[in-house]
Amino acid sequence: MSDDGRQGLTIIAFIGSVFSPYYAWSAERDPFAHCAMNVVLYGARSRFAMTERRADSLSRDADYIAIGPSAMHWDGTALTIRIDERGSPLPHRLRGVVRLEPPGFTAGPFHLDRAGRHRWWPMAPSSRVEVAFDQPGLRWNGSAYFDTNDGDEALADAFTRWTWCRADLPDGAAILYDVQHRDGGGQNLSLRFNRDGSRREIRPPTAAALPATRLWRMPRETRSDDGRARVLTTYENTPFYARSLLASTLCGEPVRAMHESLSLDRFRNPLVQLMLPFRMPRPPVRPVDSAAHR
Template sequence: MSTCGTKAVSVIGFIGSVFSPWFAWSGRGDPANHCCVNVATYGPGGRFAMTDRGRQALRTSADTLQVGPSAMHWNGRELVIDLNEISGLPIISRVQGQITITPHALTAVELPLTPDGAHIWRPFAPSSDIRVDLAAKGWQWSGHGYFDANFGTRPLEDDFKFWTWGRYPTKVGATCIYDATRRDGTTLETAIAFDHDGQASIVSAPPRVAFERSGWRVKRETRADPGVTPKQVLGMLDAPFYARSAVQTQLNGEVVTGVHEALDLDRYASPLIKPILAFRVPRRRKWTFQDA
């Protein structure tokens, strides 16, 4: 998010594109054949690009993920993201430029989201600086950022009904909250506080509090002190099964604003959702690198 709070960006590299209808229709047996760099910019002139690409577009090494024309590279100090994507409807245009994430510190935390470890959350750098330099007017800014990863061996909708996640910068670092309802009826309720040195500790967080549903009526909730109702301060992504936004809440007396997401896996599991997604997620099977 930008320091002024009016702009934000998210970039996700997928091997096995979780929310790709093409990956789901394929049976999810070949993740490398459904890879993607998803970029979304939020604020004036915001764009959304998510192209499902075939295995010819994928290159990986110990420090680099490249998918077609875009790449993420860890140089030992920073995550440098070079983008060259085409945004989808309603406004088709190029999303091109560089984003740099500079962690305040790296963590050693891994959190299993299911008891058998089929889904893992890895928050590499919950507290970071971000520099955005895109080839669009007004899209050169800096602010606070975040860098994590998720790993899974089963479809999300097989194991979860609903989850919410939030990353809230604090005076001493950042607090991340993961709340989920699993298919077996159990729940995940975790709050982890990270300091600027990357040290992590499980903390008690105030109760879940519901707040206004998204435009698609996705249920939303996060933690908040008694008497406080969280509120959206910047709308980001609003989909039939998913909502991402900047949310203000109060945690243990501190007013914080961070990125929040709500994911309704019951909705996502509906076969009606996949054709809708195909309009936003084009499939490009072939790719040739210039040096090939």
């Protein structure tokens, strides 16, 4: 999020794109055949890109990953992300460089399910970011969050829904992550970290109601110190997912928090699966020119 609160950005590198209908329909279930660099811009020049690519478009090593023409590189100090994508459903170009500098890292991952098949690591929840896009023309600095997820089964097999919330604090960040397990019960994580990644104690906030999204009526809820929160902006409003900016109180501080709600029961709906290719295109396989092999 930019320092002035007017611009936002989300970038996710997927190997085995968890929200891909093509991955769900695939008989082989090969994660390397379903990769994507998801790039979303929020603000006056909003854009969305999530082109799914095959295994031959993936390149990676310990400090580098490239998916198609976009790539991420860790140099020991900063993560540099070079973006070259086309939006969908409108084919606007997204081309730019994002540089994220974490002041430190947290201790390690958390298990989101009882069997330990799903792991989440909020590696650097309180970072700085520099954003420079040529297409569209954007320049800003702001606060950033850096995490990683991996799992051994489909998300919808383990969870029915979750909500996640992250807010800047004067000395770091607070994160709330509430998941509902498909086999019953759930887990509520209340976390607070200093800027260097060291963990601090936090009193678990209480439940706070939020209005459902317009159009798709996606349910939303969160937690806060006083059990109150309000939606400032809804950035993403889809049949199964919503991303919003909230105003609430955490750790005794008034905060603006990035919030997401996900319904995996809605995601499983066949009609939703048929809608997804309009936002997540997958280029067709290019035919082999047999003349080139003669």
